[in-house]
Structure formats: C-alpha cells, structure tokens
Amino acid sequence: MSNPLSRAIRIDQHGGSEELKLVQVAVGDPGPGEIRIRHHAVGLNFIDVYQRSGLYPFAMPLQLGMEAAGVVEAVGAGVTHLQAGDRAAYASNPPGAYCNVRVMPAKCVCKLPDAISFETGAAMMLKGLTAQYLLKKTLPQGGLQSGDFVLFHAAAGGVGLIACQWAKALGLHLIATAGSEEKCALALAHGAQHAINYRAEDFAARVKEITDGKGVKVVYDSVGKDTWDKSLDCLAPFGLMASFGNASGPVAPFAPGILGAKGSIYVTRQTLFTHIATRESTQAMADELFEVVGSGKVKIRIDQRYRLEDVQQAHKDLEARQTTGCTILTL
Template identity: 85%
Template sequence: MTRAVRIDQHGGPEELKIVDVQVGDPGPGEVRIRHHAIGLNFIDVYQRSGLYPFAMPLHLGMEGAGVIEAVGEGVTHLRVGDRAAYASQPPGSYCEVRVMPAKCVCVLPDGISFETGAAMMLKGLTAQYLLKKTLPVEGLQAGDHVLFHAAAGGVGLIACQWAKALGLQLIGTAGSDAKCALALANGAAHAINYSREDFAARVKDITGGRGVKVVYDSVGKDTWDKSLDCLRPFGLMASFGNASGPVPPFAPGSLGNKGSLYVTRQTLFTHIATRESTQAMADDLFKVVLSGEVKIHIEQRFKLEDVQAAHRALEARQTTGCTILTL
C-alpha cells in the first residue's frame, strides 16, 4: 500500500484527499517508480477544478522524480535502481509510489538532485519547446525581443535564463514589483508590473514602436487582447495556459487588421508524444541546467499531506519559481 492524493469530484482544494492505494507490478511499456519529490504545476489546478475535465476518481500530478523499482516488458532505456524524472500523462504523481508509462520517464543525471528533477521537468520542457520550437515565421535571432507573461513563475524563471543564454531580449510581465525584480535577476532584459502599468504601451516603448516577434502567454483571458497589440507584423501569439481563465472567442479577421498575425495553442504533451522527442528535449534541458546557464529555483516546499495548502498558494498566485511536494 502507498499514500496518494485523490479527488472524487471536481472542485476546490478541499477535494484533495490522502488515500491508501495498492500498487502492483508494471505491465508492458511501464515502470514502477518510488518518488523522492513531486512537482506542482498550474495544470494540476485546471484538472482539479474541472477546467480540464477528467473521469472520477482522479489521482493528480504530472511531474516527479525518484528511483525505478521495477521495469515492465519492452522497456529498454530504464533499469531497476536508476534515478529518474518525468513530466507525463496520465496524471498520478501526487503519491509515494506509482506504476506509469515508461515513455516519458528519463534517467536523471547524477549532477541533478531529485528535488530539482521533480521541479524542472514539466516547466523546463515547456520552456524548451517554447523557445526552441514555437517560433515566429521569421524565426528568432540574438537581440530579438520576446514578451513572456508570468515571468516570475516556474516556467517563466527558466525561460528568462534560457532566453538570455540564447541572446534574446526577454520582456517579462508579473503582478508585483517583487516578482518583476525576480524576473530581472534571472535574465529578463525588462520587466513590467502589469498591475499598475499598461504592458502593451510599455512594450511599444521598449521596442521603439515595432513590437515583439512573439508573445508567450500562459495567463489567457486577462492578457490576450493587449498581447495581440504587442506583436509586430507577422508576429506569433503563442498561448500555452489559462491561469486567468480561457480566452474568449475572437474574430480571425482581427489578426489581419493587426498585422497578419499568427496564433497557436501549444501543449507540452504533443511535443513529448514519442520516446525520441522526449529524450531529445530532456537532453537539451539537462545540458543547460548542468552548465549552470539555467538554475531551478525551488521557492516553496510542502509535505504531501499539505497538498491543499499548496494548491491554495498556487491558485492565489502567492508562489514564485517552482513548488514541490516532499515525502
């Protein structure tokens, strides 16, 4: 038996319950992993609340790190005793031990701790596909400006550092002066407190009226319209989350009026759909973390049994950097 977090219906943090579950042996293409640390992400809130509906009961969590205890038939890239980390579907990482598909589980380099591994996989792989694969039609070159919302969050702080390493001028937004300072300390070229500044006007000032080539937006409803106004002609609006709520319907004709813009809605799990793509992206992430170009900031730690408090803090935007659950 092992402890796990389960919800029996969509709702608030009070729906998160610690339960005892039986864990068996892995089947073909699966592994059993004993967690040392578990990552917390805003997608967990979406799944808990019902914004992303799932059949009940649901075991939450998309990210973790630990040691492989057993390997199913056909799994060749992992062995018993390997240190490992993952961002993966289906949900279920909020637990001590789980059986899961092996496809997205990667060997964790010895130079990266379990806590760092648990904190960085979903957020770091997200930053990787945004900055390396979700690109405007004209591409990105050193010196180009990009706009990144929620720059002091887990994905944002990784993106600030990685963008600087790529030579990009990242303009970050955040909801307080303290969060803006954090983004600047991690490589953002500029930071805008959108709670008291018009970020679209400020972006135009920073870029000499030209706008940015790409906006990376995980906020959604509250930032969408002004984000489109930040783009230069042929710019890309890259949506990858809905922290403030889903983006309402909009007229495609408006994209032409604003400069023949492009719009895309990205999700990590399309990018890590194969073992090969998962490993290639993870290798890129491991390289920048081991080099020191990107540091993973774990700013909040909660015990597994305090998962309700962790969700309340995340949903209230009281967190910065990465948050993990410990065992």
C-alpha cells in the same frame, strides 16, 4: 514481486482545493511498456489546478500530478531505456504523480543525471520542457535570432524563471510581465532585459516604448483571458501569439479577422504533451534541458516546499498567485 501500498492524493469530483484527499492505494507490478517508480519529490504545476477544477475534465476518481523524480523499482516487458535502480524524472500523462509509488508508462520517463538532485528533477521537468518547446520550437516566421524581443507573461513563475535564463543564454531580449515589483525584480535577476508590473502600468504601451514602436516577434502567454487582447497589440507584423495556459481563465472566442487587422499575426495554442508524444522527442528535449541546467546557464529555483498532506494549501497558494519559481511536494 510485492505490491506496495502508497499514500496518494485523489479527488472524487471536480471542485476546489478541498476536494484533494489523502488516501492509501495498492500499487501493482508494471505491465508491458511500464515502470514502477518510488518518488523522492513531486512537482506542482498549474495544470494540476485545471484538472482538479474541471477546466480540463477527467473521469473520476483522479489521482493528480504530472511531474516527479525518484528511483525506478521495476520495469515491465519492452522497457529498454530504464532498469531497476535508475534515478529518473518525468513530466508525463496520465496524471498520478502525487504519491509515494506509482506504476506508469515508461515512454516519458528519463534517466536523471547524477549531478541533478531529485528535488531539482521534480521541479524542472514539466516547466523546463515547456520552456524548451516554447523557445526552441514555438517560433515566429523566420525563427528567433540573438537580439530579438519576446514578451513572456507570468515571468516570475516556474516556467517563467527558467525561460528568462534560457532566453538570455540564447541572446534574446525577454520582456517579462509579473504582478508585483518583487516579482519583476525576480525576473530581472534571472535574465529578463525588461520587466513590467502589469498591475501598475499598461504593458502593451510599455512594450511599444521598449521596442521603439515595433513590437515583439512572439508573445508567450500562460495567463489567458486577462492578458490576451493587449498581447495581440504587442506583436510586430507577422508576429506569433503563443498561448500555453489559462491561469486567469480561458480566452474568449474571437473573430479571426482581427488577426489581419493587427498585422497579419499568427496564433497558436501549444501543449507539452504533443511535443513529448514519442520516446525519441521526449529524450531529445530532456537532453537539451539537462545540458542547459548542468552547464549552470539555467538554475532551477525552488521557492516553496509542502508536505504531500499539505497539498490543499499548496493549491490555494498557487491559485492566489502567492508563489514564485518552482513548487514541490516532499514525501
């Protein structure tokens, strides 16, 4: 087999977006359990910012990117669910998706249905699988039933807009928060029952008003530091605070006793990569995602496209909360 060259985005040290450098790398053949894939589009996610900044530290140098879609070029020994020529998409560790071609573990790579475009596949895997494990697997005591209230922060982002639509399909009453009236309108247009501009009003007070003082069964929070304390006040007794990100910074240490005082509530910190730790769980989750997208109940909104070489600007816009929906890098 030939060893192609690939353009890739790499950092040599943690830091700001200026650390993102376009380099050329040689790509070898896949080993056992691996594939080589040629990307058609790459997804951009906030976890990429965490890894670049050092909030999630990695050994250097580091090629960034957790999500992409393309065509399998070669498969290594032991890979049976994929073959050369397959359309495929993934959200996967280790990082490395910001490139034209890469060799990577096959475990989390799934065949992409013909009805779903490469751009949509690249935009939806990490964010869609995140929405799946939140709404279907990260549940309060007794689970969630049609008519239950849930609170979802950053609801106009990539994960949020998928969650708004999926929650509506499940019959849930999703209360969205976002940082502008425009973003609130976007969440409502995608299935949220209510939307709160947290820059203009006290979201905790508004949640209590919407729920007649009862609170919500679960809060899904990828914002972190800025929303944490008030989110706890939004929960009904025995409710669940589900943290899955730190866009505003990590949550400060807190005394467990406050959970009792606020209604014997539960706290969990979730990450996608625990849920997709096996080939079987990855495929089962992806099948649900492909089904809900294929049915039209969830539409993947791509609001920003950047060329691979413009990735510095993409990171700046993401960190400045200037983006909505999903963002992809084009190759």
